[in-house]
Amino acid sequence: MRKRAILALLLAVGVPSSAGAQALFMQQTNQNPEADYIRSLADAAVGFSEAEINLAGAESVRTDTWIRLNEYVSAVLERENRRNARHRAAMQQRRLVNYKEYHDRILNSPEARDVDGGDALNAVLEKINSGLIPESFHKSTSIPLTVDEVRRIPFKLATVGTQSFSMHRLALKERGEWPPAFQDPRFDGVRCDYETALELVLEQEVDGAMQIVAIDKLALAVRNLADDLERAFRDRPDDRRNLEASGTIRELERTVEMLKTHKLQRALGDLDLYAGTSVNDLREYMRNHHLQFAAATTADEKAVFRELYSKLWIHYEMVKEGVADDAEPR
Numbered sequence: 001m002r003k004r005a006i007l008a009l010l011l012a013v014g015v016p017s018s019a020g021a022q023a024l025f026m027q028q029t030n031q032n033p034e035a036d037y038i039r040s041l042a043d044a045a046v047g048f049s050e051a052e053i054n055l056a057g058a059e060s061v062r063t064d065t066w067i068r069l070n071e072y073v074s075a076v077l078e079r080e081n082r083r084n085a086r087h088r089a090a091m092q093q094r095r096l097v098n099y100k101e102y103h104d105r106i107l108n109s110p111e112a113r114d115v116d117g118g119d120a121l122n123a124v125l126e127k128i129n130s131g132l133i134p135e136s137f138h139k140s141t142s143i144p145l146t147v148d149e150v151r152r153i154p155f156k157l158a159t160v161g162t163q164s165f166s167m168h169r170l171a172l173k174e175r176g177e178w179p180p181a182f183q184d185p186r187f188d189g190v191r192c193d194y195e196t197a198l199e200l201v202l203e204q205e206v207d208g209a210m211q212i213v214a215i216d217k218l219a220l221a222v223r224n225l226a227d228d229l230e231r232a233f234r235d236r237p238d239d240r241r242n243l244e245a246s247g248t249i250r251e252l253e254r255t256v257e258m259l260k261t262h263k264l265q266r267a268l269g270d271l272d273l274y275a276g277t278s279v280n281d282l283r284e285y286m287r288n289h290h291l292q293f294a295a296a297t298t299a300d301e302k303a304v305f306r307e308l309y310s311k312l313w314i315h316y317e318m319v320k321e322g323v324a325d326d327a328e329p330r
Contacts, residue, residue, distance in 0.1 A: 115309050116302045118154070118293035124312040128319070129287060137319040143279040143311045150274055150282055152304050156294035157263055163254045164294030165264065166301070167271050170255050171198060181229060181245035190228050194221040194252075201259065205269030215259050222252045267291060279308075279315045 110120035128138075151167040168177075182191060197218040204210045226249045233242035258264045267289040276282055286292070296302040 110309075112306075115305055117295045118156075118305070121293040121305060121309050121312060124309065124316060125283065125286070125293070128283060128312065128316050133319045138280045138283065138315075141280060141315055141318045142277075143315045143318075144277065145279050145282055145308070145311060147274055147276065149304055149308070150276065150285075151271070152301060153282075153308070154294040154296055154301055155267070155271075155286070155291045157261075157267070158290045158292050163258055164297075165255050165258060165268070166294075167268070167274075168300075169251055170268070171202075171272075179241065179245045179248050181232070181241040182225070182248070184232070186232065187225070187228060190221065190224045194218070194225060197221045202269065202272045205265050206273060208269075210265055215256065218259070219253075219256045222249065222256055225249060225252075263289065279311050283315075 105114075110123075114120040151171075154164045154166045154169070156164045178187075178191065181187075197214070197220075201210070201214050201218050204214050226246075229242065229245050229249065233239050236242065259268070270285065270289065274285065276285065293305070296305045
């Protein structure tokens with residue numbers, strides 16, 4: 001009984017109530033507000049430092065990731081470039097081998113299409129002009145070749161994409177040289193206009209005084225030929241005479257367009273005055289104007305090419321033998 005009384009007294013005197021305890025805590029806290037403020041700043045600084053540390057760590061990880069990624073991409077690109085370089089080198093080697101095989105074939109055992117397409121003739125001409133044979137040997141070799149044969153040869157400038165031309169295709173002066181459709185008397189007027197305009201162009205080319213109006217007149221004459229042809233075959237456009245004549249018109253249009261280039265003007269001007277008598281004369285003319293043989297498109301041109309191919313080979317064999325004989329000790 002006595003123990004219970006003492007315990008009750010201690011509880012009543014020494015232990016404050018809940019509300020009292022809270023009041024006591026607030027009183028102690030408010031006793032030094034400056035210290036509390038400093039403590040709060042310190043707590044905030046600690047938190048901020050930890051955040052910065054975490055952010056710096058994240059940035060370091062991100063930077064390291066980008067470095068590794070860039071190194072990986074660089075390694076992949078370098079490996080790909082090496083592989084592409086090997087692939088390109090292999091392709092170039094294959095093209096070189098194919099070109100050598102093709103060049104050897106058209107030079108030594110050409111097919112008819114190689115001759116008709118002009119490739120075989122160009123290969124022999126390249127061999128003739130290799131520079132290994134003195135000019136004096138060429139001049140002393142005379143393989144006959146007439147002016148008429150040369151005028152029927154289709155040429156092209158040694159430039160990629162250049163259209164072909166020939167004096168025979170361009171200068172259709174006799175009625176029988178025109179396609180059958182244009183031989184009809186109804187075309188006499190426009191044919192005459194074309195021939196007159198062409199003659200003026202060639203005269204100016206020879207004189208080196210080409211005028212814009214001259215080529216424009218020639219272009220107009222070709223256009224008038226085309227218009228009259230269209231009217232004549234309006235009801236039968238698939239007629240073979242119309243198709244052949246239309247092909248001639250396209251050829252004339254391309255040649256007229258080419259006449260606007262200085263190189264072709266000079267080549268045609270010299271071809272109009274050509275008076276050579278041998279394969280070597282043709283060789284010199286083509287070399288002076290940087291010409292090659294174009295594809296033969298008509299039976300007449302193909303016949304000329306096959307004969308000319310043989311003459312080119314004979315010329316080459318003769319000058320080559322002359323070099324060999326000259327090299328032998330006396």
